[in-house]
Amino acid sequence: MLVNDDIDALSRAVSGPVALPDSPAFAEETFAFNVATVHRPDVVLGAADAQDVAAAVKWAAERRLPVSVQSTGHGAESAIDGGLLINTRRLQDLQIDPGERTARVGAGVKWRTVLEASVPHGLLGLHGSSTDVGVVGYTLGGGLPVLGRAHGFAADHVRSMEIVTADGALRRIDADAEAELFALMRGGKGNLGIVTALEFSLFPFSDFYGGGIIYPGADAATVLAAFRRWLPTLPEDASPSVSLLRLPDMDFVPEPLRNQFVVHLRFAFLGNREAGDALLAPMRAVSTPLMDTAGPMSYLDVDQIHMDPADPLPFMDGGALLKDFGEETVADLLELTGEGSDCPLLLVEVRPLGGALARTAAMPDALPDAVSGRDAAFLLFLVGFNIPPLAEAVSASIGGILAAMAPHSTGYTLVNFHGAPGDEADRARAWSPAVYERMRSAKSTYDPGNLLRFGHAITGAPAAG
Numbered sequence: 001m002l003v004n005d006d007i008d009a010l011s012r013a014v015s016g017p018v019a020l021p022d023s024p025a026f027a028e029e030t031f032a033f034n035v036a037t038v039h040r041p042d043v044v045l046g047a048a049d050a051q052d053v054a055a056a057v058k059w060a061a062e063r064r065l066p067v068s069v070q071s072t073g074h075g076a077e078s079a080i081d082g083g084l085l086i087n088t089r090r091l092q093d094l095q096i097d098p099g100e101r102t103a104r105v106g107a108g109v110k111w112r113t114v115l116e117a118s119v120p121h122g123l124l125g126l127h128g129s130s131t132d133v134g135v136v137g138y139t140l141g142g143g144l145p146v147l148g149r150a151h152g153f154a155a156d157h158v159r160s161m162e163i164v165t166a167d168g169a170l171r172r173i174d175a176d177a178e179a180e181l182f183a184l185m186r187g188g189k190g191n192l193g194i195v196t197a198l199e200f201s202l203f204p205f206s207d208f209y210g211g212g213i214i215y216p217g218a219d220a221a222t223v224l225a226a227f228r229r230w231l232p233t234l235p236e237d238a239s240p241s242v243s244l245l246r247l248p249d250m251d252f253v254p255e256p257l258r259n260q261f262v263v264h265l266r267f268a269f270l271g272n273r274e275a276g277d278a279l280l281a282p283m284r285a286v287s288t289p290l291m292d293t294a295g296p297m298s299y300l301d302v303d304q305i306h307m308d309p310a311d312p313l314p315f316m317d318g319g320a321l322l323k324d325f326g327e328e329t330v331a332d333l334l335e336l337t338g339e340g341s342d343c344p345l346l347l348v349e350v351r352p353l354g355g356a357l358a359r360t361a362a363m364p365d366a367l368p369d370a371v372s373g374r375d376a377a378f379l380l381f382l383v384g385f386n387i388p389p390l391a392e393a394v395s396a397s398i399g400g401i402l403a404a405m406a407p408h409s410t411g412y413t414l415v416n417f418h419g420a421p422g423d424e425a426d427r428a429r430a431w432s433p434a435v436y437e438r439m440r441s442a443k444s445t446y447d448p449g450n451l452l453r454f455g456h457a458i459t460g461a462p463a464a465g
């Protein structure tokens with residue numbers, strides 16, 4: 001149990017604010033984008049810099065207090081109970097090097113901030129469907145980008161990181177310095193340390209074409225069948241996805257679509273209007289769209305492709321990697337989630353993988369990173385509101401759909417799309433067995449006291465002998 005002297009010692013060791021559950025700043029420092037998740041650590045630190053993170057971890061290690069980390073709370077899948085929570089949102093360093101095509105960000109930087117600085121140089125980063133997400137949490141979970149088929153996972157393109165390990169040491173790691181730790185942090189989530197800064201590659205682009213087509217839900221079978229046939233015709237520079245949406249009557253939904261069941265085709269393409277229109281033509285002919293926003297766009301409008309909610313919401317989710325999206329898979333998914341079903345979910349999404357996502361890390365001298373899913377063809381992702389009394393039906397629906405789709409799944413997940421972490425066997429499904437064993441071994445080296453044990457946590461391998 002923490003006593004006043006402990007808290008005083010932490011406050012003396014750091015320059016950022018320290019808040020206890022009964023202090024006014026506690027709610028703000030623990031707030032998560034997923035408002036269904038209410039964290040209750042024993043104490044929270046709003047880290048002001050990397051030294052604060054190191055000092056706080058050292059302080060916690062001396063007291064054997066577990067440590068968790070949050071930046072935006074987009075990944076708040078389960079509540080943190082007890083221990084020290086380090087909030088990194090104040091770590092806002094951002095450097096873009098247009099010549100080297102790199103960005104270096106502090107652990108609190110969101111993707112939108114990176115793009116606002118990089119796009120004027122004709123450079124993009126490998127962000128996901130919402131640029132409100134934190135760069136570090138996203139990338140440590142692999143980071144499945146909007147343009148993933150063109151460039152691969154975000155984790156594949158990390159150049160270096162600054163990280164505080166469970167002993168409180170601040171290290172700079174890369175493909176040469178602590179290569180195995182560096183490899184496993186890229187896709188291993190926050191299991192082996194707390195990242196204070198990340199350096200990664202940016203990619204040049206000129207034309208960008210993107211947007212979405214929204215079809216009536218009644219046409220779901222026709223649209224998904226066409227989508228399936230259309231995919232093999234696309235170049236890797238095109239990354240589409242499709243979702244079945246049961247849209248609520250809420251501000252983030254365009255007015256004409258509120259309370260409707262629709263199919264949403266999303267399309268991101270590194271090309272001009274002529275080429276983009278030609279690629280999309282078969283999908284435009286499939287059914288009469290309710291809305292079609294696809295065309296040349298400013299890269300800074302990239303959030304309009306997926307139209308994810310920008311404001312905090314209470315949600316729960318779950319996902320699976322699929323072997324295929326063949327006729328049988330589509331039919332099974334539609335039976336569970338299509339028009340005639342009683343599916344209560346807000347979003348049932350299918351993202352094609354493949355292309356550069358299927359290839360191993362681009363850095364020539366890097367060890368294979370911890371990202372899973374290179375052998376999968378599609379990601380299935382399910383999201384519903386976590387609001388009582390709907391929450392019970394949503395949870396049952398996510399579980400039921402994933403169980404029914406299991407024959408079509410590889411059995412693995414992507415950690416960023418895994419949903420709430422379950423028991424150890426469930427958490428292990430976010431990595432291949434080989435990577436999982438490497439992570440267990442590294443956990444024994446870098447975090448033998450299991451200080452970092454929240455969320456998608458793994459436990460170390462028992463010591464040899």
Ligand SMILES: Cc1cc2nc3c(=O)[nH]c(=O)nc-3n(C[C@H](O)[C@H](O)[C@H](O)COP(=O)(O)OP(=O)(O)OC[C@H]3O[C@@H](n4cnc5c(N)ncnc54)[C@H](O)[C@@H]3O)c2cc1C
Pocket residue numbers: 069070071072073074075076088107127128129130132133134135136137138139140141142143144145146189190191193194195196308309416417455456
């Ligand atoms: C609207 C929305 C859209 C999304 N789209 C995509 C997408 O397209 N592709 C994709 O791959 N993912 C996507 N995600 C998932 C997202 O990448 C994960 O939820 C990610 O964990 C969010 O990171 P964060 O730092 O913003 O969130 P946080 O909740 O602050 O952090 C989540 C977890 O990341 C780890 N973490 C965060 N910071 C650190 C750190 N400094 N050091 C060590 N570990 C850390 C911790 O385990 C922490 O619990 C999306 C999520 C949402 C809500």
